[in-house]
Amino acid sequence: MPGAIYAEGLVKTFGDVRALDGVDLDVPEGTVLGLLGPNGAGKTTAVRCLTTLLRPDSGRAVVAGIDVLRQPNEVRRSIGLSGQFAAVDEYLTGRENLQMVGQLYQMKGRAAKARAGELLDQFHLSDAADRPTKTYSGGMRRRLDLAAALVVSPPVMFMDEPTTGLDPRNRQELWEVIKQLVAGGTTLLLTTQYLEEADHLAHDIAVVDHGRVIARGTSDQLKARTGGERVEVVVHEREHMGTASEVLARFGKGSTTVEEHTRKLTVPVTGGAKLLAEVIRELDVRGIEIDDIGLRRPTLDDVFLSLTGHVAEAKDETSGPADAAGREQQKETAQ
Ligand SMILES: Nc1ncnc2c1ncn2[C@@H]1O[C@H](COP(=O)(O)OP(=O)(O)OP(=O)(O)O)[C@@H](O)[C@H]1O
Numbered sequence: 219m220p221g222a223i224y225a226e227g228l229v230k231t232f233g234d235v236r237a238l239d240g241v242d243l244d245v246p247e248g249t250v251l252g253l254l255g256p257n258g259a260g261k262t263t264a265v266r267c268l269t270t271l272l273r274p275d276s277g278r279a280v281v282a283g284i285d286v287l288r289q290p291n292e293v294r295r296s297i298g299l300s301g302q303f304a305a306v307d308e309y310l311t312g313r314e315n316l317q318m319v320g321q322l323y324q325m326k327g328r329a330a331k332a333r334a335g336e337l338l339d340q341f342h343l344s345d346a347a348d349r350p351t352k353t354y355s356g357g358m359r360r361r362l363d364l365a366a367a368l369v370v371s372p373p374v375m376f377m378d379e380p381t382t383g384l385d386p387r388n389r390q391e392l393w394e395v396i397k398q399l400v401a402g403g404t405t406l407l408l409t410t411q412y413l414e415e416a417d418h419l420a421h422d423i424a425v426v427d428h429g430r431v432i433a434r435g436t437s438d439q440l441k442a443r444t445g446g447e448r449v450e451v452v453v454h455e456r457e458h459m460g461t462a463s464e465v466l467a468r469f470g471k472g473s474t475t476v477e478e479h480t481r482k483l484t485v486p487v488t489g490g491a492k493l494l495a496e497v498i499r500e501l502d503v504r505g506i507e508i509d510d511i512g513l514r515r516p517t518l519d520d521v522f523l524s525l526t527g528h529v530a531e532a533k534d535e536t537s538g539p540a541d542a543a544g545r546e547q548q549k550e551t552a553q
């Protein structure tokens with residue numbers, strides 16, 4: 219049975235650019251899929267196709283059990299979307315923006331008002347609630363945009379870079395909100411440039427590059443694929459590197475990498491901290507002075523780098539005045 223978000227062979231071209239080149243996704247109900255990928259990988263395009271904002275050239279998508287291409291209106295009623303560019307009306311106040319969303323979803327005036335109040339509280343926007351949003355900071359806009367996506371708590375949510383441009387405290391708070399949402403049964407597809415965010419929130423991760431899913435798995439599975447833990451040693455004296463290398467070879471599970479100029483030796487290991495202690499003891503017995511030693515586990519950054527050849531770069535592009543893309547998205551969402 220397909221999950222709450224399902225895509226098969228999605229293709230979308232813009233002129234010569236194959237933004238999506240056959241994307242398959244399957245997100246089980248009540249779980250979070252993190253979509254990772256370098257700039258231009260196709261993340262936003264995938265989200266837009268799945269949320270009916272863009273029609274794919276070919277492929278199939280089913281969201282909340284509804285065929286996205288055949289019944290876009292029904293899909294729209296079952297999903298929430300928070301876009302990469304905050305889509306708020308800057309001439310309305312924060313409160314008005316949220317109430318308007320409620321009304322778009324046919325909530326009664328009083329219910330929309332109550333829900334707006336709740337969300338403003340939850341996102342720490344109560345003090346600014348009655349100011350036009352054009353006076354809001356980038357972080358405040360982003361929080362409001364996310365609050366707007368949560369007005370009706372739909373069963374399936376899409377968030378395109380929900381925390382880009384937020385400061386660390388706001389990001390953490392948002393993670394808590396997202397976790398609560400998921401604990402309540404919501405299925406979520408989230409794109410992010412912050413690998414830590416995917417590590418923290420996503421049950422499953424799909425790495426996208428050039429419009430294709432190039433790897434898929436839990437964070438731990440992807441890390442294991444990149445290579446397990448390693449011991450890194452920086453020896454004090456260059457002439458000790460040979461002996462240190464012999465020691466590491468005894469404990470290692472693979473060949474030792476030696477960096478002459480930094481006097482650093484790295485070897486893959488299994489056995490964690492206990493093994494590290496043994497290595498330290500042995501180096502000490504052999505009279506090898508060390509400047510640094512540590513057990514290093516691959517991070518999602520390592521995974522990302524080895525898969526895509528790019529370093530993940532967190533951008534800060536919280537839009538100032540709602541930009542063209544945000545405006546367009548807002549209009550489309552409001553249809
Ligand atoms: N409306 C459009 N017209 C032309 N090309 C587009 C359009 N939208 C996207 N593209 C192109 O499609 C590719 C994928 O873009 P997309 O916005 O999906 O990437 P992304 O993974 O979301 O990147 P980012 O991390 O920068 O947000 C890019 O090469 C982009 O230039």
Ligand SMILES: [Mg+2]
Nearest residue numbers: 261262263302
């Ligand atoms: Mg994008």
